[in-house]
Amino acid sequence: MNGNHAGQSQLKRAIKSRHLFMMSLGGIIGTGLFLGSGYAIGEAGPAGAILAYLVGGLLMFLVMVCLGELSVVMPVSGSFQAHATKFIGPATGFVIGWVYWFSWALYVGLEFIAAGLLMKRWFPDVPVWIWCALFVLLLFFINSLASRSFAETEYWFAGIKVLAVILFIIIGLAAMFGVLKMESEPAPYLSHFIGDGLFPAGMVGVFISMMTVIYAFQGSEIMGVAAGETEEPEKNIPKAIRNIVVRVVLFYIMAIFVLSALVPWQEAGVLESPFVTVFDMVGIPYAADIMNFVILTAILSVGNTGLFACTRILYSLSLDGMAPKAFSKLNKRGVPSNALVVTLIFALISLLTSIVAADTLFVILLAISGIGGTLTWMAIAVAQLMFRKQYIQNGGQVEDLKFRVRFYPFVPILCIIMCASIFVFTAFDPVQRISLYWGLGFIGACYLYYYMMFTRKQATLPTTPDLEASPIIKKEI
16 A cells, blocks of 8 residues: 655646635535534523534634644645545554545435435426536536536535525624514513523533534535645645634634524424524525525535545545545646546445435445544544644754644644544433444544555555655744
8 A cells, every 4th residue: 555645746736725714614604504513402492502613613723723833834735634644544544544535425415316306396396306507517527627627616515505694694683672563572682692591401411512513614625625625725725724614614703603693493393494583583584495595505605615525535536545546636727537437436336325315324334424523623633733743853943833732732732532422422422323323434444444455565664755754833822
């Protein structure tokens, strides 16, 4: 098994700072906010939901700064998969790469059918599969183009979602304090916060909702996957990290604050989309249609970004000898076309299982993918911990790192503990416990497969850049 990430010079560094920022933002602001926010409020209450999102934002911050240090030192496509291979071990790199690819490929398939179902609102007589086919062709076409074209498309996809959230916050605050009159009731001000106490469901509700919140934030790590195709990664990656963390936490916290203020927490958990409810309350015409369009955009954005991430992860696995060599082949536009096609095929197969084996195989697939993001976050922190240790042992000076995590090793260790706690909370939740059983079982099977198939071969770690060859740019956050 021979890795050769040095060969990534074939990938074109065409993704700009604004693209990188919007790609990561688009991976986070999606159906988890537009549809899942009501569940978090219903489980934890107004203040409990805000606390859960603050804790989730803290964990995302810890992950992003760890990933930032690694991505500036080693800005390769595949990112955390290559980092895990180099700094933790090839077996872990193999597991992280395949579990992450599996998780995102499955969700890409789900996005197609979800988008098709949304179109039924406007075209009730058109079969869902026709819309699925059209969206498959659309996202395949976008991802077949040069990385700059993909990034530009995702920039506008994400921009629509961000604009919708900003408008929602402004309109909601105006309704909350009586600047805009609501049709059914007077301005609530903060009455919904204090009516049943700050934590009406207790801390148990906060812990249960926190799992949903963490999953909503996952997708931010896609920034690292794009590092191998980003212009001036030592400059643009740190910039993107700071912008992403601040804006995402602000958007989420403000949106949850407005929702909690306008919709009683007991009702929020049973609403299909609390955003639609708020727009209806202030009398905005065609509120449901507007949000249907925004959610459709969010779904296509997530599918678009997920397809990109899967393709690059498969490409990285191929470079490390952990996937067939054909997956590292690039087309004339610098896109791993074989990896793209195989990912799309798997996504479509997983989509079929949601129809023909919904209660068996599909449930297992969902369970396995459910812990993929959390495992990836934990691996990022472990890789940063190991990298910094090796770097210092080899005589490197921390001050020479272009971008570095402050308060080492406290930051990565806290990140690891918080990720591990998610698995513990999952074990105590009967609804989500199956995801832990199947997910950990699949991870164990991946490790077993790796040791059976690769340990007999002479393996070398992937070629990496000289960590001390970069110019000194002191960056701290």
